Amino acid sequence: MPELPEVETVRKQLAAVIKPPQVVRRIEFFRPDLRFKIPRQLKAAIEGQSLQAIERRAKYLIFRFAGGSMLSHLGMTGAWREVFPGEERQLHDHVRLTIARGVGSPNRNDDQVFVFNDPRRFGYLDWIAVGSKRNQRLVHLGPEPLSEEFSADNLKSRLRGRKISVKVAIMDQKIVVGVGNIYASEALFRAGVRPTRLAGKVTAAECHSIVAAIKSVLQEAIDAGGSTISDYRHPDGNTGAFQVRFSVYDRKGEACLACGHAVVAKTIGGRSTYWCRRCQR
């Protein structure tokens, strides 16, 4: 799935063509469930309501309304795209969101239509009403990696005593959000830290390097418009460009770009993990 840079890129691209406040004309579900059942209240909650902003928290897109927020998680293969009159529904199109331009514009020919497509259906929608109990999906999330809150001290304290690998740790959304399987390997390569290292034994200096590496790798990926992986597409149909810059991810056996040593791969925490034995200690 989209990791943080891809979700942020989707958010930016949706925000570029949706200028709040715009009224949601209609939301249609072509199946009752994605990863989870689509909440019953969602349709009534947003139809006719004014979309105020499109935000992001962790890997969630947040469509904010006065009465609450629609969460959209993209899972592994989820994507939003804008569709235009005459375009046919495609395989795995599950949700259609129709938005009027301007507040209550009566001209339906002017509507904008967005479709959520997700072959594997690991993505989902949720609804959080204003004033409702703090949403369980958001309440335990760690700091945003690009915020000041995510610092070496912050990471060090969250890793203290933990017996998981540092790679599993930085992918744990309770420790820091937004880092997925690709950027975990990439960030640890930049930081010069082996992914197999025990999280609790990572030094303060290494935490400093890891934090800096996570921030830089995510920011560069955002600046590049997200990564290109097989079936991933942005709302405008284009792919990202970060792939060409992967240092270790999916490069097993190839030469490390820094030292030439062969990149190694191993399953850690159930996920393929890549690193350079010479550059990472």
Place this chain on the structure above:
DNA sequence: CGGTAGACCTGACCGC
């Protein structure tokens, strides 16, 4: 509580 393995899905690719 902490840690890990399996589950949830479809599709692409690879070897036979």
Place this chain on the structure above:
DNA sequence: TGCGGTCAGGTCTACC
């Protein structure tokens, strides 16, 4: 060409 096995950007839950 077909078929079976493996793997894929992420959580979530069951179990130790």
